[in-house]
Amino acid sequence: MFTLVVGGAASGKSEYAEGLVLASPHRPRYYIATMEPFDEEGKARVEKHRRMRADKEFETVECYTGLVSVRLPERGTVLLECIGNLAANELYSPQGAGSWSGALSAIVDGVDALLAQCDNLVVVSNEVFTGGTDYADGTEDYLRLVAGVNRALAQRADRVCEVVCGLPRYYKGAAG
Amino acid sequence: MIFITGPLYSGKKAYACQLLSCSREELSTRAVWDVQELAAKSADLNVLADELARREVVVATEVGGGVVPVDREQRAAREAAGRLSVLLAQRAQRVVRVFCGLPMELK
Numbered sequence: 629m630f631t632l633v634v635g636g637a638a639s640g641k642s643e644y645a646e647g648l649v650l651a652s653p654h655r656p657r658y659y660i661a662t663m664e665p666f667d668e669e670g671k672a673r674v675e676k677h678r679r680m681r682a683d684k685e686f687e688t689v690e691c692y693t694g695l696v697s698v699r700l701p702e703r704g705t706v707l708l709e710c711i712g713n714l715a716a717n718e719l720y721s722p723q724g725a726g727s728w729s730g731a732l733s734a735i736v737d738g739v740d741a742l743l744a745q746c747d748n749l750v751v752v753s754n755e756v757f758t759g760g761t762d763y764a765d766g767t768e769d770y771l772r773l774v775a776g777v778n779r780a781l782a783q784r785a786d787r788v789c790e791v792v793c794g795l796p797r798y799y800k801g802a803a804g
Numbered sequence: 805m806i807f808i809t810g811p812l813y814s815g816k817k818a819y820a821c822q823l824l825s826c827s828r829e830e831l832s833t834r835a836v837w838d839v840q841e842l843a844a845k846s847a848d849l850n851v852l853a854d855e856l857a858r859r860e861v862v863v864a865t866e867v868g869g870g871v872v873p874v875d876r877e878q879r880a881a882r883e884a885a886g887r888l889s890v891l892l893a894q895r896a897q898r899v900v901r902v903f904c905g906l907p908m909e910l911k
Contacts, residue, residue: 632904634903634904636869755811757811757812757813757814757866757869758811758812758866758867758868758869758870759867759869759870759871760867760870760873760878760882761812761838761840761841761865761867762878771812771813772813775811775812775813775814775904776813778904778905779813779814779815779904779905781904782904782905782906783905788903788904788906790903799903799904799906799908800906
């Protein structure tokens with residue numbers, strides 16, 4: 629089962645996605661963390677979230693770029709959060725793919741590789757596309773990338789939902 | 805008229821091609837898109853909506869989701885774009901929102 633969960637900032641998408649994982653019988657639970665901590669505040673935040681997930685029996689796998697090289701020790705359920713971070717890392721980090729097309733395949737091929745290694749995959753992505761059309765070039769590349777990944781993953785997914793106010797609205801497949 | 809809306813880069817034109825069974829090149833003769841950009845220049849949105857409603861397919865990008873623009877002109881343009889979409893949806897036989905390439909029927 630592959631579920632794509634999309635939502636705006638603070639829409640409740642993470643909690644909803646985590647709920648999907650906790651409800652799944654497929655163990656172990658892996659969390660693929662994509663946010664690179666750059667300072668003490670970031671490190672503390674990452675550590676706090678890691679402890680919270682450990683209580684829920686998640687194993688955290690860090691991956692900032694090159695998702696395709698992640699090897700899971702066992703099958704089970706994977707929560708990948710989030711595409712917005714991965715896209716920024718692939719575009720702007722020195723270790724990233726750099727180009728728009730390179731970043732697109734790095735992420736989509738990476739998700740394909742995860743699909744082959746697990747029984748249940750939940751991917752969280754971002755809805756950032758209704759704030760206008762007039763962006764500077766750098767932002768436009770980023771938006772095109774996230775949108776391209778979203779469309780490619782939506783095509784592959786068994787279920788696609790948008791979370792609004794914590795409530796899922798299914799565009800493909802159904803809840804439960 | 806079929807009105808197709810949705811966020812930026814959500815696959816609206818690809819869906820229009822699928823709906824009309826036509827190529828991207830052919831689409832320009834059968835559909836009109838980015839109509840949100842016409843709204844700001846229009847003296848009368850109702851007249852513009854009437855004109856657009858004669859087309860087979862009309863496509864607009866949703867632009868009202870971000871922070872209210874500080875610039876007065878941008879604010880007015882965004883307001884007009886949203887209003888135009890409402891008027892087009894009223895005139896359409898069918899309204900579809902495309903999200904991540906997936907269509908959802910609104911009307």
